[in-house]
Amino acid sequence: MADTAPTKIESPNVINKVEVISDRPDCATFIFVDEDHTLGNALHYVLMKNPKVDFSGYSIPHPSDNKMNLRIQTKGNTTAQDAIMNGLSDIKDISQSVDERIGEESNQSHIYSDAQLCHRHDGHPTNRLF
Amino acid sequence: MSHTLYRHPNLEILEIKNDSITFILSNTDISVANALRRVMIAEVPTMCIDLVEFEANNSVLVDEFIAHRLGLIPLTSHKVDQFNYTRDCSCAERCDNCSVEFKLNARCNDHSYSVTSLDLLSQNDHVIPVGSSDGRPDTVIPIVKLHRGQEVKLRAIAKKGVGKEHAKWSPACVATYQFQPKIVINQNRMDELTDRQKEEWVQSCPANVYQFNAHQRQQVTIEDQMRCMFCMECKKKADSLGKPDLVSIEQKTDKFIFNVETNGSLKPEEVVLSAIQIIKRKLTDIQTQLQDTVN
Ligand SMILES: [Zn+2]
16 A cells, blocks of 8 residues: 555544643643644734733744644733633634625625636536535 | 724635635734635645555556655545545544545556546546546646556545645645735826836836836836735836835735635635634634633
8 A cells, every 4th residue: 555645643633632831820821732823823913902911922842743832921800711712712703704704705796707617516507606 | 003903804806717716805914814824725625545555557657656646636525524534534444434435447558548537437426536527638637658568457545634734635726815015106206217217117027017108198107016026126226217216115914815726626715715614613622622621
């Protein structure tokens, strides 16, 4: 048997996706497994927009490790855990509204530049996407 | 950077073609645009050949070489959501819920024979090599060329995967965003130039952003600012002409112009939509995980 993919990543359903290291409620380091800049940078952005958060920063300590560390320090009026939960909800809100916008946009047929190309994969012509 | 969080990005689709999409994402941060781009490249699942079992191969290419080439053939993956990842599947090794079997049996009895993606016979009609159903010779993918008497006989197993495991699973050939350029020509300075200098300056742009209308009052206009790639050659030329304030070029960093091209395994709009669903699912998963860790 010839295997065309030499490296394997870990399953997305690993048991410990997030590890929390914290000895005070207002500070915590979250260690994410199998996450990278995709989530790290977006989370860092929404956390810094939260007025209750004093500091947030993320790093990927080694490119061969599949770990991403995120450090949060709040101003004391909320816990680091609450801050990250809010941050995740914020990105979810943003994605939700992008999702809705695509739905609205794709109903407009003028975006299809080439009429003959507007065929669904089942062979039926359509001017709609979904 | 303002202090409010942009919760409602705007998205405007400019054009959809068979294998590409152009859209503008605005009213959001670069980290969000980058997350979308990265997920489209590395985390949107498709089907690809992952295991190849050879029964016969006396062609000029070794088994591994052919296996690699088979892996890189894009397969139509519109039904990829119906498949499990093999590692998550309940089966012992593999089953129809997590893999698709292909057979290739080619023998050359003639002078020569090109084995192509058309020779790959799938057991599942939804997962076939891209381009093999439209019968156009230019969409067929060559695998190996056989001489008289040579043969290749193999069984290939396609599995579901994502681009961060191996780039063959990435549905996006191109997934980029660019900033909208804001180009302003200082017409007073321009008027101080001779026609020849204007012509020279227009020519200095390798992307042909500017246009010199020799017949219309010798005006220099912007033909298509979206062509600008911020090489700043026109700025350098303006400096050398002694007019450093001839033109100003800025990047408008609040608008992201996305261009996504696919390899045919998914439709371009499927890639974008799937990417957003993946981001949402990822966030929900992490939230439940965190909740569990804390409690
Ligand atoms: Zn299975």
